[in-house]
Amino acid sequence: MNALPRRRPNPLSCLAGSLLLTAMVSSAAQAAPSQQLIDAAKQEGMLTTIALPHSWCGYGEVIAGFEKKYGIKVNELNPNAGSGDELQAIKANKGNTGPQAPDVIDVGLSFGPVAKQDGLLQPYKVSTWDSIPDDAKDAEGYWYGDYYGVLAMGVNRDIYPESPQSFADLNASEYTNGVALAGDPRTGNSVMMTVYAAGIANGGKAGADALNAGIAYFKQLKDKGILVPVNGTAQNIAQGTTPIYFDWDYNLLAMRDKLDGNPPIDVVVPSDAVVAGVYVQGISAYAPHPNAAKLWMEYLYSDEGQLGWLKGYCHPIRFNDMVERDVVPQALLDRLPPAENYRKAIFPTLKAQSEAKTAVADNWAREMGVQ
Incomplete structure (x- = not known):
């Protein structure tokens, strides 16, 4: 995140070069929350999160770090929920000040503007605001990018000693009953973007065109008996249910480390479609603990919080800014996959993702024969 003018390459459009986002070095990068905010958050005493599995982006350590730093209990709701479920949880608890009402959300990029439009978020600009790329945040502060990664395949090497390298490879009969998605693309952003990536690999251009091409691809896998009608999980890949x-x-990558070779897992970025995705944070407009929510955001966007995500293999949104200031330990940099795996990455735009969401809602059930 270099000291460059504010007009910089759009990190959410198609990129042929480096995956790294461009940003500015700012004095705000080392800012801290006010004591007044800290005191108000401590008085509230609790923060309610949703859809934050401890293995996702190193969230387990991030949550523990926040609790230790500020002494505020984190109440964790439904860690396996999808982005759509998070918005629904806000809607369903508008008048609820109890422990079932989420204070904050972490959702796929396309869900941020939807949540803002539906009046589900309140604006807040963290003290490190200026070092978040302009194209990865809402100008009014209703949502802001937090981290990004690329879609990949996890492969159980006990079952497939030679890992497939592309979406095209998976069409082979040797992968019968071998391929799975991590959930329903109508409710989970990562799953929707997997279908999108498959569409890009099969000639889809962008938006609905890519999504529909992806549906056609997975329908073909289903018809061939290759697609497993079971959600891919760490347990299922280890057991061989979804290899x-x-x-x-x-x-x-986190799953691979946790399994520690039992079984050995390959993590493969498909060579025919490298699709990156940005996730965003937001504070519920109905948050029962609004000050704790703001302090949580301050923690997540501090150097400490951003490094917590990096430990979990996510590229934090302020990554380049921190590299420029030499605050990223070399040991963390050495753990990341080789940069060449990501050089062909594309970042679907908000418009493309919005079109994809509509297409998957309209066509997935009909084409795949599911409810």
Whole structure:
């Protein structure tokens, strides 16, 4: 995140070069929350999160770090929920000040503007605001990018000693009953973007065109008996129920480390479609603990919080800014996959993702024969 003018390459459009986002070095990068905010958050005493599995982006350590730093209990709701479920949780708890009402959300990029439009978020600009790329945040502060990764395949090498390298490879009969998605693309952003990536690999251009091409691809896998009608999970890949499944690279890398060779897992970025995705944070407009929510955001966008995500293999949105200031330990940099795996990455725009969401809602059930 270099000291460059504010007009910089759009990190959410198609990129042929480096995956790294451009940003500015700012004095705000080392800013801290006010004592007044800290005191108000401590008085509230609790923060309610939703859809934050501890293995996702290193969230387990991030949550523990926040609790230790500020002494505020984190109440964790439904860690396996999808982005759509998070918005629904806000809607369903508008008048609820109890523990079932989420204070904050972490959703796929396309869900941020939807949540703002539906009046589900309140604006807040963290003290490190200026070092978040302009194209990865809402100008009014309703949502802001937090981290990104690329879609990849996790492969159980006990079952497939030679890992497939592309979406095209998976069409082979040797992968019968071998390929799975991590959920329903109508409710989970990572799954929708997996279908999108498959569409790009099969000639889809962008938006609905890519999504529909992806549906056609997975329908073909289903018709051939290759697609497993079971959600891909760490347990299922280890047991061989879903020996290949798609997810963000950071989730698969964390899973690989946790399994520790039992079984051995390959994490493969498909050579025919490298699709990156940005996730965003937002504070519920109905947050029962608004000050704790703001302090949580301050923590996530501090150097400490951003490094917490990097430990979980996610590229934090302020990554380049921190590299420029030499605050990223070399040991963390050495753990990241080779940069060449990401050089062909594309970042679907908000418009493309919005079109994809509409297409998957309209066509997935009909084409795949599911409810």
